[in-house]
Amino acid sequence: HKPGVSGARGLRFAPVAPNKDDKVTVPDGYEQNLVIGWGEPILRGAPAFDPDRQTAKAQAGQFGYNVDFLSLLPLRGERGRQVLVANHEYTDENLMFRGYDPANPTREQVEIAWAAHGLSVVVVQEEHRTGKLAAIGRHPLNRRLTATSEFRVTGPAAGSHLLRTSADPSGRKVLGTLNNCAGGTTPWGTTLHGEENFNQYFANGSSATDKRYGIGSSTTERKWERFDKRFDVAQEPNEPHRHGWVVELDPFDPESTPRKRTALGRFKHEAAQPRLTSDGRPVVYMGDDERFDYFYKFVSSKRMKKGNSRAAREHNLTLLDEGTLYVAKLTGDSPAAELDGTGKLPSDGEFDGSGVWIPLATDNVSHVPGMTAEEVYVFTRLAGDKVGATKMDRPEDVEPSPRTGRVYIALTNNTDRGKAGKAGADEANPRNLNKHGQVLELAEHWDDPAGDGFAWRLFLVAGDPNDPSTYFAGFPKEKVSPISCPDNVAFDDHGNLWISTDGNQLGSHDGLFGVATQGERRGELKQFLTVPTGAETCGPVIQDRRVLVAVQHPGEVDGATVEKPASSWPDGPGKIVRPSVVAVWRKDGRDIGV
Numbered sequence: 001h002k003p004g005v006s007g008a009r010g011l012r013f014a015p016v017a018p019n020k021d022d023k024v025t026v027p028d029g030y031e032q033n034l035v036i037g038w039g040e041p042i043l044r045g046a047p048a049f050d051p052d053r054q055t056a057k058a059q060a061g062q063f064g065y066n067v068d069f070l071s072l073l074p075l076r077g078e079r080g081r082q083v084l085v086a087n088h089e090y091t092d093e094n095l096m097f098r099g100y101d102p103a104n105p106t107r108e109q110v111e112i113a114w115a116a117h118g119l120s121v122v123v124v125q126e127e128h129r130t131g132k133l134a135a136i137g138r139h140p141l142n143r144r145l146t147a148t149s150e151f152r153v154t155g156p157a158a159g160s161h162l163l164r165t166s167a168d169p170s171g172r173k174v175l176g177t178l179n180n181c182a183g184g185t186t187p188w189g190t191t192l193h194g195e196e197n198f199n200q201y202f203a204n205g206s207s208a209t210d211k212r213y214g215i216g217s218s219t220t221e222r223k224w225e226r227f228d229k230r231f232d233v234a235q236e237p238n239e240p241h242r243h244g245w246v247v248e249l250d251p252f253d254p255e256s257t258p259r260k261r262t263a264l265g266r267f268k269h270e271a272a273q274p275r276l277t278s279d280g281r282p283v284v285y286m287g288d289d290e291r292f293d294y295f296y297k298f299v300s301s302k303r304m305k306k307g308n309s310r311a312a313r314e315h316n317l318t319l320l321d322e323g324t325l326y327v328a329k330l331t332g333d334s335p336a337a338e339l340d341g342t343g344k345l346p347s348d349g350e351f352d353g354s355g356v357w358i359p360l361a362t363d364n365v366s367h368v369p370g371m372t373a374e375e376v377y378v379f380t381r382l383a384g385d386k387v388g389a390t391k392m393d394r395p396e397d398v399e400p401s402p403r404t405g406r407v408y409i410a411l412t413n414n415t416d417r418g419k420a421g422k423a424g425a426d427e428a429n430p431r432n433l434n435k436h437g438q439v440l441e442l443a444e445h446w447d448d449p450a451g452d453g454f455a456w457r458l459f460l461v462a463g464d465p466n467d468p469s470t471y472f473a474g475f476p477k478e479k480v481s482p483i484s485c486p487d488n489v490a491f492d493d494h495g496n497l498w499i500s501t502d503g504n505q506l507g508s509h510d511g512l513f514g515v516a517t518q519g520e521r522r523g524e525l526k527q528f529l530t531v532p533t534g535a536e537t538c539g540p541v542i543q544d545r546r547v548l549v550a551v552q553h554p555g556e557v558d559g560a561t562v563e564k565p566a567s568s569w570p571d572g573p574g575k576i577v578r579p580s581v582v583a584v585w586r587k588d589g590r591d592i593g594v
């Protein structure tokens with residue numbers, strides 16, 4: 001720690017400069033370690049990783065590929081240990097398999113990819129007096145869930161005719177979770193996982209709803225439909241309806257079947273983060289990551305029970321099955337004539353306004369004319385279309401501040417905004433051809449998360465601070481780090497928002513940033529780390545002692561293969577690139593940024 005490094009409490013570190021180095025760069029005075037990476041065995045009997053002898057059986061007991069969401073949960077009764085839960089969003093076959101032929105994947109390669117998707121639960125050990133974490137192989141809580149594990153469908157659309165297939169006439173039992181991007185951690189000790197770009201796994205789509213969900217009309221890139229007919233929509237038209245949900249996992253019960261919660265709607269779920277009402281009902285905020293798609297919330301009608309009794313745990317596993325699903329409509333308060341699509345601030349000095357939550361369905365009752373409740377849950381995007389929800393610039397991760405209750409939504413970018421035939425700029429999405437994205441701050445009326453109205457304003461308009469269209473909550477721009485494409489968000493215990501990026505359009509690598517949301521330093525954004533070539537920064541988890549990030553898809557550069565890698569992270573030249581989880585802490589043992 002350099003004396004004299006200023007910043008809000010929790011953000012007193014010397015910012016990392018933008019760079020294109022093929023490594024994880026952390027601030028002066030900080031240290032890092034690789035907690036766990038692709039292929040490392042976590043279940044009993046799983047072999048050590050051998051990139052030239054991969055099997056589906058081995059992968060099913062090893063840590064999966066491409067981590068996005070991370071959660072760290074306290075582990076009672078085991079001192080110095082925590083439970084790490086990770087999403088394995090997708091696979092990069094070109095970077096996984098030597099000599100991979102994209103036109104002709106083998107059955108073994110496809111089954112390895114199925115096993116590399118899904119979720120991992122792995123117990124981690126803290127090192128005394130540092131922030132270092134080490135994975136514990138074969139801990140009894142360790143678990144893998146993959147593209148072929150069993151999931152139960154719950155809530156108002158469970159069993160619907162829209163969810164029945166030849167393999168599952170009940171419409172309640174689905175194999176696999178796919179493309180889990182970000183997620184959330186509940187106050188009752190479970191984790192939520194957003195099934196995002198599930199469309200890419202399905203071939204031969206033809207219906208209007210397939211089209212609205214981005215399911216293509218021909219073969220898929222991975223060609224899974226050759227190996228399991230459920231990925232061929234022409235043969236199993238309802239199988240895609242069984243993906244695109246929020247999954248709830250109880251990481252403390254390794255025998256439990258995770259649930260797909262239909263009450264939270266079906267779309268490209270980026271994330272799902274709950275907050276409790278004053279009477280203890282969870283409200284879950286959720287984004288649909290697509291250009292011009294919507295922002296939602298679910299308000300449960302049931303109260304959380306406190307404590308860790310079996311009765312409380314069983315009750316709390318029903319909280320997300322009953323309640324009301326809403327979509328957001330935002331209205332700006334500045335005249336449309338002052339919004340020219342360049343990002344120039346309107347005369348009132350802020351991109352801001354009010355909003356309403358439009359109810360879509362409550363349990364088995366639809367609030368959308370012309371749609372049944374089942375249709376609202378399964379084709380939620382169409383329900384949003386019908387009620388005139390606001391078309392956003394790709395709503396990514398979302399996080400309510402534990403201090404203020406304000407909700408922060410990363411809107412990552414939208415390069416189609418304002419193009420011919422597409423919606424133009426509005427006050428919440430004020431830039432046409434938006435390359436760098438923005439972060440929106442939402443305050444529920446009376447701070448009641450169950451309410452039906454809110455105020456909003458843009459907290460950050462991202463980009464190079466020298467670009468006049470950028471905005472950092474009014475903080476002097478010469479004092480902030482450049483940022484582009486905000487994606488995952490998290491809070492630290494000081495009330496600072498941490499933002500990781502995906503797809504930096506400023507010519508340097510992606511990274512992790514911290515920014516104060518309150519006080520005189522509100523808007524002072526500082527870069528904490530950068531990631532290797534081709535990677536996006538994911539996770540993140542901010543604890544007193546450590547920052548945890550997932551380095552997702554290192555080396556993912558057009559044309560890169562195992563033989564011609566674009567990155568040699570983390571194991572060095574000549575070694576296969578491995579997406580991995582990294583912990584960062586202070587060398588002097590003090591808390592992060594104090």
Ligand code: FEO
Nearest residue numbers: 181196270289396
């Ligand atoms: Fe998987 Fe929207 O990022």
Ligand code: CA
Nearest residue numbers: 334348350352
């Ligand atoms: Ca305004």
Ligand code: CA
Nearest residue numbers: 181396487488
């Ligand atoms: Ca994301």
Ligand code: CA
Nearest residue numbers: 068487502536
């Ligand atoms: Ca992402």
